[in-house]
Amino acid sequence: MNWSEKLSRFRGFLSQVWQLSLPYFQSEEKWRARAMLAAVVVLNLAAVYMLVLLNDWNRVFYDALQNKDQGIFWSQLGRFTYLAMIFIAIAIYRFYLTQLLQVRWRAWMTRQMMGRWLSGHAFYGMELARFTDSDTAPLTATGLPAPGQRVPDNPDQRLQEDVNLFTAQTVGLSMGFLNAVVTLASFVGILWALSGSFSFSLGGESFTIPGFMVWMALLYCGVGSVLTHYIGRPLIGLNFAQQKKEADFRHHLMRVREYSESIALDKGEALENRNLDTRFSAVFVNYLKLIAKQKQLVGFTNLFGQAAMVFPFIVAAPRFFSGAIQLGELMQISNAFDRVQTALSWFVDNYDSLASWRATTERLTSFEAALSRQNQTQTAVENVAPAEGFSGVETRDLTVQLPTGVTLLQSANLKAAPGQHTLLQGPSGSGKSTLFRSLAGIWPWARGKVTMPKDAMFIPQRPYFPDGSLRAALAYPELESQYTDQALQEALRQALLPGLIDRLDDYDNWTQKLSGGEQQRLAIARVFLKNPAWVMADEATSALDVPTEQALYERLRDMTEQAGGALISIAHRPTVTPFHNHFWKMRPDQAN
Structure with a gap:
């Protein structure tokens, strides 16, 4: 698949997310939804601003330690106390409003989809369509799937689990991305100013790279993001398959419970056990594949994260030992580099969640499409x-x-x-x-x-x-x-x-x-x-x-x-x- 096709698929995915998300913010709850979203955005911006203030506090505090200045030391501890209290208050209300937005969105989306599923016999038509080849039903345009269309399975999972995952992941990942962008914008200037320039000679020519630490952070995170994508790419399909296989297993367990007397009278326990074991084996085998890929991804992301802890010290150490910067500036550089690196590494850190989010979005999109076909169908009678x-x-x-x-x-x-x-x-x-x-x-x-x-x-x-x-x-x-x-x-x-x-x-x-x-x-x-x-x-x-x-x-x-x-x-x-x-x-x- 070339880059043009990948870009087209990515745009298609974002379009799916937009189409699933927009109705809530245009619904009868739109003002409450927009107000909560705006509050969450403001609190995220405020949290980043507090991190900027704490970064500056790092420089003054560690310089006071290096200079053994007790007055500034105790003054900065007092400053840290109120900065920390404000940051804690922001974190509490950011969490609360984020969760409130998610659960209200889930409640609205669940009720909307559930109502459409249960209106106009859509739930009945979708069950019929699951076992029907649309090419063999020439009589009516019934909303059954066109050739090549996939009829969604396990609507109970779509309504209960997938809606919950979609709202939680959409809010969490979008706010996380916003936080990463704002953090990057806030700290990249600080890191540029603190990191100084790097000079070297090549072929008799002298070269100087300004903002060297910024370029190193970009290079470090760029390489990490590319490697993460290639290591974790199979997780998208495996997450999709895992959700389906789990739902199939749960559905058959429910059928055994529903028809327990008939199965007992027919002495069908052994066969049902084999059928359940077959479905669970599919769950188990796919999960083994999933965790094997997750193991590779976790190994790489942990290596990436641990190396990031010492990387800025290695790069900035020559300036510190030469006396060009003090301990406070070194700690401020380390902190700023960590913020920039964390922001740039958002894709690396959230790849597993992104893979799950994409699988969930595709499942809900197919369910939404099937609901639309059924709801638009007029019975031929x-x-x-x-x-x-x-x-x-x-x-x-x-x-x-x-x-x-x-x-x-x-x-x-x-x-x-x-x-x-x-x-x-x-x-x-x-x-x-x-x-x-x-x-x-x-x-x-x-x-x-x-x-x-x-x-x-x-x-x-x-x-x-x-x-x-x-x-x-x-x-x-x-x-x-x-x-x-x-x-x-x-x-x-x-x-x-x-x-x-x-x-x-x-x-x-x-x-x-x-x-x-x-x-x-x-x-x-x-x-x-x-x-x-x-x-x-x-x-x-x-x-x-x-x-x-x-x-x-x-x-x-x-x-x-x-x-x-x-x-x-x-x-x-x-x-x-x-x-x-x-x-x-x-x-x-x-x-x-």
């Missing part, structure tokens, strides 16, 4: 108002495909009027559940027009229950405070869950705590609680015994009839057929 005199479920020219391009339903016109309790029939794999997703407007590979009453609820095959109180799980996705205890208890009673009536305030992981049948009845209890006119049930009673299933279906049918709607079901059991008077039949090649 158009929700339309019902025709005059009709108040049921209707599709017009509805075509449904799989991601592979296989057509499940072609230009279908389906109707279910109030009172028409409809059973969706067909063999497994014919697309019944996919049709339900299309009716709900969440399936990307569908087009056509759908009329769906507002007063409708879907009962999925796998109901979701948030961890927490039973009343919160029952009221989901609405707030539990919207329902009285009597309403919640009656819903449980209607769903044939009398054993849970007195447990509304119990906190638990209900997905793990309840059996499959209890989970299905709790999902149906939600429906009784909210009393919708239309209910779309996808295998909602598959884990129940026949008498319980029949009792619940009878109650669901009666509830929807009284509300002026109907029940639309997917079920394979013939025992639910008597509760329906209308049928949609799907075949593997086409639905009618």
Whole structure:
């Protein structure tokens, strides 16, 4: 890669940082954010100014020691006391405001990304896209990745870890860079004035180099920066890979916990252990590569730092021993050289952090791009108002495909009027559940027009229950405070869950705590609680015994009839057929 390409990539990286950073400072919190940023900048400038004053104090104090002048010695100790106290106060508030800016920025950025991830079914579309080749989905422009685009993995890591790292590293590194630039500007003049000139002869000619110590600092740090870049360059890719592999390992651990009962019943512990070990081995192997490179970088940077401690004394020693400068000036030169060298060595000292920052920025940028694609996507299924005199479920020219391009339903016109309790029939794999997703407007590979009453609820095959109180799980996705205890208890009673009536305030992981049948009845209890006119049930009673299933279906049918709607079901059991008077039949090649 030539320098032009490297410069272009660096500009692209800075553009990514700018695009991720700017929205916060233009948000509804912009004045607070800008004020904190300005305060942090001022405090950094004040800290550098204090270092300049302390550098001058070094000269006077050490000259007093060399001259054994007690009056100046004690006077300078008093001066040092108030300079140190001011410096400590600046350091405390610089730390506090820097951390406050970081955490407020993180909070805003997390809420913004989290809101976008959870709006418009973006989280669902991104999960579908992870397992889909966009070239095989010809039906819609769904926001799925274009060829060559990478679908972000582990959104939980992006929202929790990467946002935190990005805000912390952006604030820390940018303020560190500002501090280095201001320190360099403040001390390079001091070092130039103190270092004197260096004269030498070459080929019979005499040459003089003014500000010799400044040039030596530039040379020393320039060589160090180049060597650091070549030693540490692999860290960027290794940091990116480490974050991904750690997230993959954590994700599979969570899945084992989520499906612990199924794994235990299947006696899948050994296989899961192998799968987890494979993922952890990837973490371990990459980490070994990472620390091997970090070892090389740490070795070089420590050598560089230790040599910098004695380098100015070696260069300035001849002038001191010749009597050209006193001990105070020698110490001032050493201190000024250290400040200039530290400022110039900012790249060396922060290379590992820069590599991590770049990897984090690239991960967040890809996540942001995927969110933008999903948020800008319009579903190909158009929700339309019902025709005059009709108040049921209707599709017009509805075509449904799989991601592979296989057509499940072609230009279908389906109707279910109030009172028409409809059973969706067909063999497994014919697309019944996919049709339900299309009716709900969440399936990307569908087009056509759908009329769906507002007063409708879907009962999925796998109901979701948030961890927490039973009343919160029952009221989901609405707030539990919207329902009285009597309403919640009656819903449980209607769903044939009398054993849970007195447990509304119990906190638990209900997905793990309840059996499959209890989970299905709790999902149906939600429906009784909210009393919708239309209910779309996808295998909602598959884990129940026949008498319980029949009792619940009878109650669901009666509830929807009284509300002026109907029940639309997917079920394979013939025992639910008597509760329906209308049928949609799907075949593997086409639905009618």
